[in-house]
Amino acid sequence: EREKEKEREKEKEREKEKEGEKEGIRLIGANSEEQQEDVTEKERKREKRNQMEAVKREEERKLREEEMARVQLEQEKLQKEWALKIERKRMQEHEEKKGAKEHAQVASEANLKTPTPLAVTSKRKPKRRGGGGAGNVVATVATHCVGHSEWECGSTDPSVAASGVAQATWFANGRYVEARAVQEEAETAQETARAIAAAADAADAAEESEVAAALASVAAAEAKAAAAEAKASAAEAAAAQQAAEEEEELAALAQVAAAVAAGEEEEDEEEEEEVEVKGGTAKNAFENTERVLAPKGDDPLDSEKFRKRQDLIKDAPWDPDGELTDLKIPVKGKRLTFGSLMGETATIVMNIKLDDPETITQIPALKTLVAQFKDQGLRAILIPTDQGDYEPDDSATVRIKVGQQFGLLSSTKGPVVVADKTDIVGKFCLPLYKYLTTHEPNPNDVSRITLNYEKFLVDADGNVLRRYPRQWGADRMQKDLQAVLANEPLPKQDPRWLFAWEQADKDATRSMYSFRKHYNYYDQQEPGQDWAGTKAEYFNAGSNEARFKGATTGKPLVITEGD
Numbered sequence: 001e002r003e004k005e006k007e008r009e010k011e012k013e014r015e016k017e018k019e020g021e022k023e024g025i026r027l028i029g030a031n032s033e034e035q036q037e038d039v040t041e042k043e044r045k046r047e048k049r050n051q052m053e054a055v056k057r058e059e060e061r062k063l064r065e066e067e068m069a070r071v072q073l074e075q076e077k078l079q080k081e082w083a084l085k086i087e088r089k090r091m092q093e094h095e096e097k098k099g100a101k102e103h104a105q106v107a108s109e110a111n112l113k114t115p116t117p118l119a120v121t122s123k124r125k126p127k128r129r130g131g132g133g134a135g136n137v138v139a140t141v142a143t144h145c146v147g148h149s150e151w152e153c154g155s156t157d158p159s160v161a162a163s164g165v166a167q168a169t170w171f172a173n174g175r176y177v178e179a180r181a182v183q184e185e186a187e188t189a190q191e192t193a194r195a196i197a198a199a200a201d202a203a204d205a206a207e208e209s210e211v212a213a214a215l216a217s218v219a220a221a222e223a224k225a226a227a228a229e230a231k232a233s234a235a236e237a238a239a240a241q242q243a244a245e246e247e248e249e250l251a252a253l254a255q256v257a258a259a260v261a262a263g264e265e266e267e268d269e270e271e272e273e274e275v276e277v278k279g280g281t282a283k284n285a286f287e288n289t290e291r292v293l294a295p296k297g298d299d300p301l302d303s304e305k306f307r308k309r310q311d312l313i314k315d316a317p318w319d320p321d322g323e324l325t326d327l328k329i330p331v332k333g334k335r336l337t338f339g340s341l342m343g344e345t346a347t348i349v350m351n352i353k354l355d356d357p358e359t360i361t362q363i364p365a366l367k368t369l370v371a372q373f374k375d376q377g378l379r380a381i382l383i384p385t386d387q388g389d390y391e392p393d394d395s396a397t398v399r400i401k402v403g404q405q406f407g408l409l410s411s412t413k414g415p416v417v418v419a420d421k422t423d424i425v426g427k428f429c430l431p432l433y434k435y436l437t438t439h440e441p442n443p444n445d446v447s448r449i450t451l452n453y454e455k456f457l458v459d460a461d462g463n464v465l466r467r468y469p470r471q472w473g474a475d476r477m478q479k480d481l482q483a484v485l486a487n488e489p490l491p492k493q494d495p496r497w498l499f500a501w502e503q504a505d506k507d508a509t510r511s512m513y514s515f516r517k518h519y520n521y522y523d524q525q526e527p528g529q530d531w532a533g534t535k536a537e538y539f540n541a542g543s544n545e546a547r548f549k550g551a552t553t554g555k556p557l558v559i560t561e562g563d
Contacts, residue, residue, distance in 0.1 A: 003512045004512065007512055011357060039250055042246065042249075042250065043250065046243065046246050050239075050243065053235075053239050057232060057235070057236060060228070060232050061232070063228075064225055064228055064229055064232070067221070067224075067225050067228075068222075068225055071218055071221045071222060071225065074218060074221075075215075075218050078215070078218070096196060100190065103190065104190075301509040301510060302509070306509070307509070309517065309518075310508075310509065310516060310517050311425075311448055311517055312444075312446045312448075312450070312508060312509075313445075313446065313447065314441050314445040314446065314447050315437070315438045315441075315447040315448075316438065317438045317439050318434050318435055318438045318439075319435065320431060320435065323339075324338065324339075324435065324462040325337060325338055325339025325342070325462065326338070326339065327431045327432045327435065328431070329341060329381070329383075329419050329430070329432060330419055330420040330422055331412060331417060331418075331419050331420060332395075332396075332420065333420065336412065338432055338462075340412070341379065341381055341412065341417055342379065342458070342460070342462070343377050343378050343379030343415075343460070344377030344460060345376060345377030345378065345459075345460055345484065345485055346373075346377065346378050346379075346457065346458065346459060346460065346481060346484045346485065347378075347379050347380070347381065347457075347458040347459075348366070348369075348370075348378070348379075348380045348381070348455055348456070348457060348458075348474065348477070349380075349381045349383070349432070349436060349455070349456045349458065350362075350366065350380065350381070350382055350383070350453060350454070350455045350456075350474075351382075351383050351384070351385060351424055351433075351449060351452060351453065351454060352382045352383065352384050352398075352402075352418075352452065352453065353384065353385070353388065353389060353391055353452040353453075353513065354384070354391065354393065354398060354401055354402075355389065355391070355392070356389065356452045356453065356513050358452065358453050358470060358471075358513075359453075361473055362453045362473060362474065363402065363406045363408060364406060365473040365474040365475040365476075366380060366382075366408075366416075366473075366474040367406060367407065367408045367416075368474075368475060369474045369475055369477065369478065369481070370415045370416055371415075372478075373481060373485065374415040376485050377460075377485070378415065378481065378485075379415050379416070379417075380415065380416045380417075381417055381419065382402070382410075382416065382417070382418045382419065383419045383422065383424060383430070383433075384398050384418070384419070384420075384421045384422075385421055385422060385423060385424050386421055387423055387424060387425055387426070387515060387520065387521040388451075388452060388513065388514065388515040388516075388520050388521060389452070389512055389513050389520060390520070391421060394421070395418075395419075395420040395421050398418060398421070399418045402418055422527075423527055424449050425448050425449050425515050425521060426517075426521055426522075426523060427523055428526070428527035429448075433449065436456045436458075436464055436467075437449060439464045440456065440464040440466070440467045441467075442467055442469070442501055442504070442505075443498060443501045444501060444502075444504070444505040444508075446505070446508070448515070449515055450504060450505075450507075450508040450514055450515055451469070451470040451504055451507060451508065451511065451513060451514050451515070452470060452513050453470045454467065454468065454469060454470060455467070455468040455472070455474065455477070456468075457477065457480060457481070457484065459484055465480070465484065465490060466480055466490060468497070469497075469500045469501045469503070469504040470500075470504055470507075470513075471500045471503060471504070472497060472500050476494075479491050
């Protein structure tokens, strides 16, 4: 009871959410024209902004190109200046080497012409007063002067010798002084040349530093230009991203407008269908509903051990001992054969539960499908059961509710028959259901019935063609049924059909409308029975008291056994 109460509360919340969504769609529809104007205005602004950004980007590109051209010209100019300085330096070094060579040559020539300074040497000590000794010394000095002057000192006269010595000494000292002056001048020239070379080296180093600084400034300018280009690229990327976001926003607004228009068309179609078909619409409530299936995860309800305990397994195909058409189905207390209730071309077998919320869409959809194809040999067999979520009404009341609330009359000779309540799972499963479920297990490899309103499509020979889940209404079986009636193979399975079976596999262990062993059906010792019986399916004559919710008061309803 608590679970039922929770489910009812959830249904109320879902109804409120649906009403809120409808109200939101109406409001969106009312504002669709304003939204369209907003979209147009945004497009105009976006185009204008894009034009301005394009002009700005073009100007920035031109500035970058001019900056790069200027930097390139400066670099070429610096390279030319550097080449000229190197050439001048090379010529200057050549001239300096040439001058130094000439100076060295002059110095060497001066050294060759310079006589050795006069030095009077004698192994004997000269006498203090003796002419002979002095004469010999003078003669010796004069002899040293031979070849070093334009005159000869060969006289032995002391006076002449003294005079010659004096002249030779003067001449030699004069030439020595000149040679020393030339030598000092050469040394001074060499020092000057070394100083000039050092100055040239310093100038070259300064020029190299200037060139390096110029190259560094050029590199900095190039880096600046590259940074400006990167900044422009980033601005373009940001502008492109903003444009993409605006396009996404416009697309979303357009999608909303389309959804509003589609919702209005769908509401118009639903209103038309409600006018055409009384007692229910042909549209299935789940046809256009998007569903997202949550992952199973590590829930114990999804464990293999628990699923085996719940008999959620694939059983081997079961075949009756006799003919398939001889299998019995309880209807109004009688056991009728399956063959007597089958359609000439196709048969739909569906288990029902009237207090299931799916009832308000499943039975009207089935009614519309049967009304469309009953003349071509289609019949439907509806089978209620006490298994699963308990069915509070007896079999007779179930038939009356189906007739009064949905306009679907049960008759063994008509297109639709509602059987008595019976077991469709477990030990005492109806043989017909044992045959159907084992010959056509669901895509989840489970044979037994897991939820209310599972459907089987059977051909005229009793072959099971396809099985449909709880959330796949009978109106969505139209294409398959048309193929059967045209004696053609069934069309390819719809992906939504597989998704509905995935949802059914998750609900098999969780939904309150599922068949859960040891919870709402058991391994009982005897088959289930209709607790109210099926002998008297009528109201007491003269009584205006309704026997079930939804029945009208007034003239008593009398149903005989033949109806």
